[in-house]
Amino acid sequence: MIELEDLTVGYFGEKGSVLQNLNIQTHSGLVCLLGRNGTGKSTLLRTLAGLQQPLAGQVTIAGQNIHVMNPVERARQVAVVLTERQFGLGLTVEDAVSMGRHPHTGWRGQLNDADKKHVYNALKITQAQAFAGRYLDDLSDGEKQRVMIARAIAQNPTVMLLDEITAFLDLPGRVASMLLLKQYAAENAATIILSSHDLELSLQLADTIWLLDGKGKCRCAAPQELLQHGYIGDAFDSDMIAYSQTTGQFELLDTAAKKHAL
Amino acid sequence: MNSRNRVQLGALVLASVLFLLVAVSLSVGQVALTFSEVVGALFGSSGNLTVDHIVSDIRLPRVLMAIVAGAALGVGGVLMQTLFRNPMADAWSLGLTAGGQLGVAIVIAAAGFVGPAAIGFIQVFDGLSLTLAAGLGVLLSALGMMALSRRVSTISLLVVGLMLGFSVQGLVSVIIHFANRVGGKVYSGWADGTFAAASFDSIGMMLLPISAGLVLAANNGKALTSLLLGETYARSLGTDVARLQRLTLLAVVLLVAPVTAYCGPITFLGLIVPHLARAISRSAQILPLLPLSALAGAALALSADLIVHLPWDAHFLHLNAVLGMIGAPVVIFLLVFSSVVRRQS
Numbered sequence: 001m002i003e004l005e006d007l008t009v010g011y012f013g014e015k016g017s018v019l020q021n022l023n024i025q026t027h028s029g030l031v032c033l034l035g036r037n038g039t040g041k042s043t044l045l046r047t048l049a050g051l052q053q054p055l056a057g058q059v060t061i062a063g064q065n066i067h068v069m070n071p072v073e074r075a076r077q078v079a080v081v082l083t084e085r086q087f088g089l090g091l092t093v094e095d096a097v098s099m100g101r102h103p104h105t106g107w108r109g110q111l112n113d114a115d116k117k118h119v120y121n122a123l124k125i126t127q128a129q130a131f132a133g134r135y136l137d138d139l140s141d142g143e144k145q146r147v148m149i150a151r152a153i154a155q156n157p158t159v160m161l162l163d164e165i166t167a168f169l170d171l172p173g174r175v176a177s178m179l180l181l182k183q184y185a186a187e188n189a190a191t192i193i194l195s196s197h198d199l200e201l202s203l204q205l206a207d208t209i210w211l212l213d214g215k216g217k218c219r220c221a222a223p224q225e226l227l228q229h230g231y232i233g234d235a236f237d238s239d240m241i242a243y244s245q246t247t248g249q250f251e252l253l254d255t256a257a258k259k260h261a262l
Numbered sequence: 263m264n265s266r267n268r269v270q271l272g273a274l275v276l277a278s279v280l281f282l283l284v285a286v287s288l289s290v291g292q293v294a295l296t297f298s299e300v301v302g303a304l305f306g307s308s309g310n311l312t313v314d315h316i317v318s319d320i321r322l323p324r325v326l327m328a329i330v331a332g333a334a335l336g337v338g339g340v341l342m343q344t345l346f347r348n349p350m351a352d353a354w355s356l357g358l359t360a361g362g363q364l365g366v367a368i369v370i371a372a373a374g375f376v377g378p379a380a381i382g383f384i385q386v387f388d389g390l391s392l393t394l395a396a397g398l399g400v401l402l403s404a405l406g407m408m409a410l411s412r413r414v415s416t417i418s419l420l421v422v423g424l425m426l427g428f429s430v431q432g433l434v435s436v437i438i439h440f441a442n443r444v445g446g447k448v449y450s451g452w453a454d455g456t457f458a459a460a461s462f463d464s465i466g467m468m469l470l471p472i473s474a475g476l477v478l479a480a481n482n483g484k485a486l487t488s489l490l491l492g493e494t495y496a497r498s499l500g501t502d503v504a505r506l507q508r509l510t511l512l513a514v515v516l517l518v519a520p521v522t523a524y525c526g527p528i529t530f531l532g533l534i535v536p537h538l539a540r541a542i543s544r545s546a547q548i549l550p551l552l553p554l555s556a557l558a559g560a561a562l563a564l565s566a567d568l569i570v571h572l573p574w575d576a577h578f579l580h581l582n583a584v585l586g587m588i589g590a591p592v593v594i595f596l597l598v599f600s601s602v603v604r605r606q607s
Contacts, residue, residue: 051497075500088490089349089600090546094265098547099488102499108549109484155499 001027002048002159002191006057009040009047017055018043020216026191030182032202033195035212035235041195044218045161048193049080061159075103079152081162085144091136093147097122100154122154125180141168149177153184160184160192167197174198178205199236200248203227211235265543269550272542276557280329283564287325288317292573327460328567329560331521332531334472336559337479338517339532340539340551344486345510346407348416349596352532353518356407356419357426358400362522365399366392367434393467397519404511417597427527455528455581457567468520475516476556482509483549490546528563529582530589535559537592562588 004024010017018040033041046052048059050066058065061077069077079100087096100122101115111119123129126146131139136147145168152160160181166174178194182205185192193210196202202209203223211219211226213235219226226232233243241250288300293316295303302308303317335353342351342358353359369391403426411419479486485506488496493503521528539554540546566584 049498051494070500071497071502072500075498078498080495080498082494084492084494086492088344088347088546090540091490092545095487095546096491099491099499102484102488102501105484107481107484109487109547 001025001062002193003060004048004057005060007047007054007059008056009043009052010055011043012055018216019212019218021057022218024210024218024220026193026208026210026220028185028189028191029207030178030185030205031191031193031208031210032206033193033210033212034197034199034202036214039212039214040216041212042163044212045080045163045193045195048159049078049161050074051080072103075155077157078159078161079155079157081145081148081152081160081165083164083167085141087136087144089137093123093128093132093134093136093139094119096136096147097128097132097150097154100151100156103155118154118156122150125153125184126150142170142173145169146177149181156188158188158190160190162192162194164195164197166194166201174201175205182207199232199250203232203248265545265547265550269543269554272539273553273557276542276554276561280557280561280564283561283568284325284329287328287564287568287571288321290568290573291316291321291571294573323460323462323465324457324567324571325564326462326465327457327525328563330465330468330472331457331525331528332535332559332561332563333556334468334475334517334521334559335528335532335563336535336539336555336557337476337552338514339534339559340536340548340555341479341486341510341514341517342532343536344489344548345507345514346411346419347490347492348411348419349537349600350416350420350533350593352530353400353514353522354427354527354529354531355533355593356403356423357430358403358407358514358518359522359527360423360427360430361399361401361403362396362519363399363434363527364430365395365397365402366523367437369395371437371440390467393471393520393523396523397471397515400519400522401511401515404514408507408511455526455585456570457525457563457581458571460524464524468524471516471520475513476552478509478513478516479552480549482506482513483547483552486510486548487546490548527582528585530585530592531559531562531566534589534592535562537596538562 004022007022008017008020010019033044035041043052047054050069053067058067060066066074066078097119098111101111101118102109105111105115123132126149128146128150131143136144139147145165149165162181166177169177178201181192181194184190206223209221209223209226211231213219219231227245230245236243236250239255240253242253244251285297285300289295289297295313295317299308299310299313300317303314304322307314339352342353342356343349346356407419407423410422414422485496485501488499488501489503489506496503535555535558536551538558539551542554543550566581569584570579570581
């Protein structure tokens with residue numbers, strides 16, 4: 001379980017706070033973090049990962065404040081997957097996934113049988129076994145993303161944070177990734193928070209949605225509830241498009257069509 | 263074959279090659295010695311004072327120096343390439359050696375101005391004062407390059423490092439020109455890289471900082487591996503990145519400064535060796551790369567030194583000329599074919 005208490009995230013100095021006084025409790029399951037560009041999705045995820053200090057309030061996992069935790073202890077609880085795609089020379093897929101075990105191993109990083117099993121399972125779940133022996137540099141962006149998800153799974157966290165990971169994948173790839181994350185969450189009682197621009201898929205697959213409204217607030221609810229109350233439209237509608245409750249899709253407004261015709 | 267077996271087998275092969283190179287290096291030279299003469303001279307006496315002198319006082323220190331310096335530069339190369347996430351980084355290519363050279367030249371010049379007594383002082387304490395001067399120079403240029411690496415690309419950084427080398431060479435010539443002649447003499451034997459100026463004393467002086475550097479490197483091997491994923495991923499795995507960078511930089515200085523102080527600028531070695539080690543282990547995990555790089559570095563240094571000391575008619579071959587013939591093509595190959603380098607440029 002991850003709990004946000006009066007959490008204000010953002011930057012010290014001119015840029016200031018991005019999201020204010022968030023109070024959210026989320027139990028295990030797949031959480032999709034939705035919101036328009038610049039609403040603070042990445043900032044929130046970085047703060048939840050302990051990579052960035054909050055401006056106020058705190059984040060706790062199983063009752064422990066993650067920003068005062070020992071970094072190695074935190075790494076046993078929280079794993080992240082980022083959009084970073086440049087890695088060091090000579091890094092193999094196996095090297096990368098094995099690193100998920102770093103927080104659990106001794107100073108040499110030697111893997112015992114249990115660690116090896118975690119690595120093997122992670123490769124299997126993500127179907128990355130096929131390229132286990134290859135160099136990370138030789139893989140496509142989508143394959144790299146799968147390897148990094150495998151690495152996060154090998155870390156065996158209770159909270160996993162993924163930033164826009166579906167951006168490099170095609171539709172079947174996105175569905176596959178989200179389903180395997182959902183399954184991991186269910187089997188390990190883990191909370192998986194995934195920021196995404198993929199509204200339709202998120203609303204269909206997520207257990208919970210965190211919706212950033214662009215005014216510094218985050219609404220946390222089940223997908224159905226958000227749809228019924230029209231909150232999706234509130235967050236995403238612009239002068240060009242509007243969310244239609246009846247079709248469950250965004251529709252181009254007449255004004256936009258006119259503009260385009262001109 | 264899994265990576266662990268590859269590392270063990272690779273280390274065994276490299277160690278055997280190294281042993282063979284030691285044997286050949288001790289026997290081959292202007293005076294050819296038989297293997298039994300060499301063994302005799304090493305363990306007691308060969309019954310011939312000239313042979314004893316050639317083996318124990320001339321060739322053995324040179325061979326040991328090549329091993330120590332090669333191992334230090336090889337491991338230093340692994341650390342530099344990981345720290346800068348740059349496959350062409352090493353102490354020489356990023357200008358750390360140049361910084362060390364400048365430090366040494368300034369100390370010698372300063373001593374020259376103070377007086378001949380100071381030169382005597384330096385010659386007595388050359389170990390300490392020159393190593394410290396080299397260490398400070400290496401550290402300053404390393405810090406400068408770290409700051410710069412956040413602003414420029416992999417290849418720009420390499421060019422800056424090499425230019426730093428050229429400007430320091432010029433600067434050193436100017437400093438030595440105005441310095442006392444004796445000082446110039448102290449320096450001149452050192453401006454080009456060589457293992458031949460070695461003595462047992464100097465090797466002894468190098469062992470402490472280099473051992474400390476090796477221990478520090480091994481101690482941070484796991485954290486350095488995580489750095490290969492990038493700083494954010496490394497932090498998410500529990501690595502204290504700022505501390506790791508400081509410790510790695512310290513290890514680099516401990517490994518590189520003594521070599522620069524005693525052998526002068528050794529080119530390309532630290533750049534090539536990590537690639538060789540990675541090819542053997544087929545993995546980028548840092549900890550197994552360290553012994554492989556130490557062995558490969560020692561073997562490469564000794565091979566280059568052996569070529570220099572073959573019984574040529576005229577003795578004009580320099581160590582860096584030999585290393586350049588091997589190293590420059592490797593750099594060109596990396597520039598043209600390495601996806602990492604191409605993508606970052």
